Amino acid sequence: MIPFNKASISELEKVYLLDALQNSKLSGDGKYTMRVYEQLRKRLGLENVLLTTSGTTALEMASLLIDLQPGDEVIVPSFTFSSTVNAFLLRGAKPVFCDIRPDTFNIDEKLIDGLISPRTRAIYCVDYAGVSCDMDIINEIANKHGLFVIEDAAQSVGSTYKGKNAGTLAEFGCYSFHETKNYVMGEGGAIVLNEAKYLERAEIIREKGTNRRQVLKGWTDKYTWHDIGSSFLPSDLLAAILSAQLERWDEIMQKRLAVWNTYHEALKPLEKAGKLRRAIIPDYAQHNGHMYNIVLPDDYVRTRLVNELKKLDVMAYICYVPLHSAPMGLKLGCRPEDCPVTEEYGGRVLRLPLYADMLPEQAEKVVQMIGAIL
């Protein structure tokens, strides 16, 4: 059986987890959390980054940090996970769904300008499949209109845009270390604060609105309530797992890229034969092998392919049901025709199994099956 995803857990994760259990703190900000910060600093040059309980709560923290108010509008792609939108819906802000580019399925930067109103406060963009959005253009639009940009980099840890690391390309970057992502801690994430001025408030918001972290750092001895906040700080036990994963950064990255490249090569004849479209990576982006997508002629062919692959014990996955036409999107008053490109590709994209410990030979086998079925 080839599952859709499987986390790569080695002896190192077990050693660190056991050590954390015996010798570190069970709550957050212990030895392994600090080690993770050091690893992220060395690897990605991140100076101000905080681990969170999930990618979702990293996005929620960003929404708190920019002080979104009820009635504010946020421009966001519809082809994403519910968390990207829930993060600001929880603050009373309203989504203005932007259509996607047909090549990367990322927000179509050319359409953003036309969606800006006097109430627009922010753009939440999503690096789908580990491929960065065209951030220079998005930042330029945001600067012109005084908008915040939040980069949902849940899938793009380790990817780059014009040589710069995903997650560092806007005011805030949000990573996920959920078990389905490239580097895992079970449930977890991080918020990257690319402007140092946000760090102090972020630490308070993450600690239930208290200055606990400042007390721990010895900056003050008065432990008290300063702001709104929640419990966004993950256990050091989970940080221990992540620390092992980050130590295995190159191994995990290379293995994923090997599977990705095998798919890309093996699928070439099927693309030539007009059976499907392969993944498209723009010149400005270097991806992290997070996922491999194919585009099928229509929803009927896709559904048939998923079912036939399942009979052969291969788990392919229909990515996202576009949010604007999902039950919640319709409740918010969106209409399917609001985002025609999203609507079309939402019915045609299929995500193939891909995980670090998958063998390139298995990817070849999956492609043979797809060829036979199509």
Ligand SMILES: *Cc1c(COP(=O)(O)O)cnc(C)c1O
């Ligand atoms: C996974 C994911 C999230 C949520 O991350 P969690 O850690 O699962 O909360 C948010 N946005 C995108 C695009 C994701 O892929």
